[in-house]
Amino acid sequence: MNLRLGTRGSALATAQAGQFADAVVAAGAAQGVEVSVELVTVTTKGDVDKGSLVGLSQTGVFVTALREALLADECDFVVHSLKDMPTAPFDGLETVAIPEREDPRDVLCTEGETLEELPHGARVGTGSPRRAAQLLALRPDLEVVPIRGNVDTRLGKVGEELDGVVLAAAGLNRLGRGAEATEPLSVDRMVPAPGQGALAVEIRSDAAPALRDLLGSLDHADTRAAVTAERSALATLEAGCAAPVAAYGTVARGRLTLHTRVIGADGRLALNERNIGVPSEAASLGRSSGYSLLGRGAERLMRSS
Numbered sequence: 602m603n604l605r606l607g608t609r610g611s612a613l614a615t616a617q618a619g620q621f622a623d624a625v626v627a628a629g630a631a632q633g634v635e636v637s638v639e640l641v642t643v644t645t646k647g648d649v650d651k652g653s654l655v656g657l658s659q660t661g662v663f664v665t666a667l668r669e670a671l672l673a674d675e676c677d678f679v680v681h682s683l684k685d686m687p688t689a690p691f692d693g694l695e696t697v698a699i700p701e702r703e704d705p706r707d708v709l710c711t712e713g714e715t716l717e718e719l720p721h722g723a724r725v726g727t728g729s730p731r732r733a734a735q736l737l738a739l740r741p742d743l744e745v746v747p748i749r750g751n752v753d754t755r756l757g758k759v760g761e762e763l764d765g766v767v768l769a770a771a772g773l774n775r776l777g778r779g780a781e782a783t784e785p786l787s788v789d790r791m792v793p794a795p796g797q798g799a800l801a802v803e804i805r806s807d808a809a810p811a812l813r814d815l816l817g818s819l820d821h822a823d824t825r826a827a828v829t830a831e832r833s834a835l836a837t838l839e840a841g842c843a844a845p846v847a848a849y850g851t852v853a854r855g856r857l858t859l860h861t862r863v864i865g866a867d868g869r870l871a872l873n874e875r876n877i878g879v880p881s882e883a884a885s886l887g888r889s890s891g892y893s894l895l896g897r898g899a900e901r902l903m904r905s906s
């Protein structure tokens with residue numbers, strides 16, 4: 602089977618596409634099918650536009666061009682960072698696999714100081730309202746500096762105009778730069794973005810059964826349940842990935858635990874919900890967590906940012 606995998610051209614996107622392509626080839630070999638995967642680079646509006654990420658990402662610019670290329674049969678499947686995917690389903694496409702999640706945590710990258718050790722008023726860069734608010738909750742004295750750009754650009758500012766940046770561990774690891782993380786921030790201190798560290802693999806709804814089976818074999822049930830709950834909380838809150846909404850689910854011993862956090866822009870007020878359910882009802886667990894937060898005033902808190 603000769604397959605075309607559509608990917609963005611950024612270093613992170615091509616790294617994760619390449620790693621996933623290797624996994625597809627290995628899955629084929631395990632099933633006795635010879636598979637080759639060719640990467641097809643698609644340029645997205647998010648790669649071109651130099652404006653602020655906030656607002657842009659909400660409309661899923663990173664994702665739309667890949668989906669259009671898939672619908673136009675320029676490729677056979679695409680891989681997205683699940684974190685960047687809008688929660689609304691997309692007509693004509695389906696998520697055939699959510700592979701096992703990478704490290705879901707955010708990490709602080711500095712010249713050696715931990716978050717606690719950074720000097721008073723240190724400048725820490727992030728373009729994410731979720732990271733900014735949680736940073737301020739932990740260290741109200743910090744100056745959070747809005748930045749965007751690829752991982753390389755962000756890391757390059759450390760020791761220059763910034764004392765540190767916060768990035769996703771998964772992105773650094775996929776780029777082979779995990780050693781540049783100074784301190785992983787625990788999922789309780791810095792609750793991750795819904796879907797952080799996970800990938801979503803999409804195919805056309807009319808894809809051949811052999812392709813569907815091959816890619817479907819890479820689905821990881823526990824990851825799928827966890828991110829389904831996280832994203833359903835996000836959708837219930839009617840928040841995009843630029844909102845100060847964090848959600849992290851885990852499956853252990855047949856139970857799905859979901860921690861959802863909505864936090865005001867200055868970090869002084871946070872609402873937390875911790876809910877436990879079963880993986881088969883992940884979506885409803887996320888929904889009830891979202892509704893509880895709305896009932897407790899989450900909407901006003903989200904508007905404050």
Ligand SMILES: NCc1[nH]cc(CCC(=O)O)c1CC(=O)O
Nearest residue numbers: 682684768769771772797798799
């Ligand atoms: N919004 C950008 C983005 N989308 C996915 C990742 C990498 C990690 C992941 O899969 O969550 C990143 C970079 C980052 O947030 O540091």
